[in-house]
Amino acid sequence: MAEVDALELIAHRLMWSLVFVAALLVWRGGMKEMRTALSTGRGFALNLLSSALLTANWLVYVWGVNHGHVIECSLGYFLVPLLNVALGRWVLHEQLRPAQVIAISCAALGVAIQIYQVGHLPWIALALAGTFGCYGLLRKRSALGPLTGLAVETTLLAPFAAAFLLWQNLAGVGALGHANTTTQALVLSTGVVTAIPLLLFAYGARRIRLTTLGLLQYIAPTVQFSLGVLVFHETFTHDQGLAFGCIWFGLTLYTADNIRAARTNSGSTSPRP
Numbered sequence: 001m002a003e004v005d006a007l008e009l010i011a012h013r014l015m016w017s018l019v020f021v022a023a024l025l026v027w028r029g030g031m032k033e034m035r036t037a038l039s040t041g042r043g044f045a046l047n048l049l050s051s052a053l054l055t056a057n058w059l060v061y062v063w064g065v066n067h068g069h070v071i072e073c074s075l076g077y078f079l080v081p082l083l084n085v086a087l088g089r090w091v092l093h094e095q096l097r098p099a100q101v102i103a104i105s106c107a108a109l110g111v112a113i114q115i116y117q118v119g120h121l122p123w124i125a126l127a128l129a130g131t132f133g134c135y136g137l138l139r140k141r142s143a144l145g146p147l148t149g150l151a152v153e154t155t156l157l158a159p160f161a162a163a164f165l166l167w168q169n170l171a172g173v174g175a176l177g178h179a180n181t182t183t184q185a186l187v188l189s190t191g192v193v194t195a196i197p198l199l200l201f202a203y204g205a206r207r208i209r210l211t212t213l214g215l216l217q218y219i220a221p222t223v224q225f226s227l228g229v230l231v232f233h234e235t236f237t238h239d240q241g242l243a244f245g246c247i248w249f250g251l252t253l254y255t256a257d258n259i260r261a262a263r264t265n266s267g268s269t270s271p272r273p
Contacts, residue, residue: 001186004175006063008168009190011161012175013058016191018154021199025151033148034155044156050138051153057131058194064124070228071236076128077221078247082107082254083133091137099257106250110243117239146199218251 001009025031037043064073082104088094096104114122142149168174175187228234 001183002066003179004183004187006059006066008165008175009062009187010055010059011164011168012187013190013194014055014154014157014161015165016188017150017194018158018191020191020195021147021151021154024147028147030145030148030151033144034151037144037148037152038155046138046142047144047149047152048156050135050142050149051156053131053135053138054153055157057128057135060124060127060131064128068232068234069124070224070232071234071240072122072124073128074221074224074228075122075244075247076125077132077224078218078244078251079107079111079125079129080132080136081217082247082250083129084136085254087133087137097257097261099253103250103254103257106246106253110246110250113239113243113246117237117243146201146203150195150198218255 025034037047061073061076064070085096085100086104089096111122111126139149144152165174165176169176172178176184179187229236
């Protein structure tokens with residue numbers, strides 16, 4: 001769908017995601033929880049902020065992919081777990097283990113190498129990591145379930161998305177009614193392909209160990225990186241390899257430390273024979 005403007009794609013993503021999750025919410029009888037979430041000023045503001053962060057994340061990602069920056073997009077999502085650790089320390093005041101401090105430092109070194117070699121900030125990667133990390137922080141503090149939360153977030157920005165799509169259509173430049181049949185079908189599918197993975201992730205996150213979840217989160221950026229190099233043949237220089245190497249080392253150390261801590265906690269809480 002590279003021929004469709006990134007902003008228009010995100011507007012479609014918001015609208016059709018809302019249609020999909022609203023139908024699920026009505027079916028499950030969850031409309032009351034949604035109204036409650038929007039009934040207070042604080043709840044409205046927090047959900048609006050989380051909605052803006054998620055939408056910004058989608059927009060940067062779609063723009064980056066459609067403009068040949070798949071590798072840098074993967075870098076952003078490799079940075080997310082380490083940013084989560086940093087946010088836990090400096091925002092939630094959680095204590096960091098020495099290995100976690102080293103892991104974050106390695107990630108910072110990797111970004112610094114890229115800045116030095118390229119001469120500018122890898123803004124796509126940093127924007128993706130920053131928006132998704134802060135979005136996760138807000139969702140962690142939210143009492144809403146995954147389905148209701150996504151319904152609230154899409155509802156708040158849906159009027160703006162609808163107005164933009166209507167303007168596009170009236171101007172004769174929108175995808176619906178003007179693009180080829182395949183593109184129009186893909187545009188209409190954006191709600192399903194957005195909502196289902198998000199809901200399955202939230203569903204699974206409550207049912208598996210946090211360590212396992214952390215390992216699974218590396219699958220997506222690894223696939224993105226592989227696509228960038230092997231399928232889209234983006235340039236991957238020695239300097240980029242050095243920067244990614246620092247970040248991958250930090251992720252490996254972070255993961256190993258999580259596994260060790262989980263085993264230690266499991267051993268300390270198991271009943272004695």
